[in-house]
Amino acid sequence: MSTTPYDLIGGETGIRRLVDKFYFYMDILPQAKGIRAMHAPNLASAKDKLFKFLSGWLGGPNLFIEEFGHPMLRARHFPFAIGEAERDQWMLCMNKALDEVTMDARLRENIRNALQQLATHMINQETTES
Template sequence: MSAETPYDFIGGESAIHSLVDRFYFYMDILPEAQGIRAMHQPSLASAKDKLFKFLSGWLGGPNLFIEEFGHPMLRMRHFPFKIGPSERDQWMLCMNKALAEIPMDPRLHSNIQTALQQLATHMINQEPSDSIEPAS
């Protein structure tokens, strides 16, 4: 008998699909997320597929992303995109709204939210655009 994982506790494949669908729904409609929406193709189908496959394995379910694409190497895969604190915050805004719609134990919700925040922060590859240059 295998140990249950976060993937199991939130409802498995159907819950991950719901999470991903809601995440991209918010990315598509929220004016506050237009910066990250602009980084994506007009059709979000490929992005949805990849995020679903990544989250499946990341949460302890089937390693669909690794089976199809190899190791996620998230930072490297996202390096072509300018990701700063603003983009991280836009991503988390959409993810937090989507997570709020998935029924789960509050402690699990908090743990997943914290882990995703850390992951999103790890993707930052740009300095904040509003930084003030030091006086010379």
């Protein structure tokens, strides 16, 4: 039996903690106000979807796919103007959250790197040079 990142992060409890911390930082950090403004005032739906996505993405139950179908992340995020600044705001919140969830340092770095690549893939706006 192989151990998945889902198991190593603490299963459902660990992922819920990560998601709660992520949205906590999105709510309070002035540097994240751009991406916070893209979300509904009540973050319950966003929290639920991110939890379900991360569950399957990290090797646990495929809750998101079971409820919503294939994630199609770029298509689902296309209505939002996402540039490098928005990616960086998202990663700021996620990095702070990752630092607060107990896990092996190598696993944390692997998840951080994979999420950085995923967040970069969500960029749908050209970066303008000033």
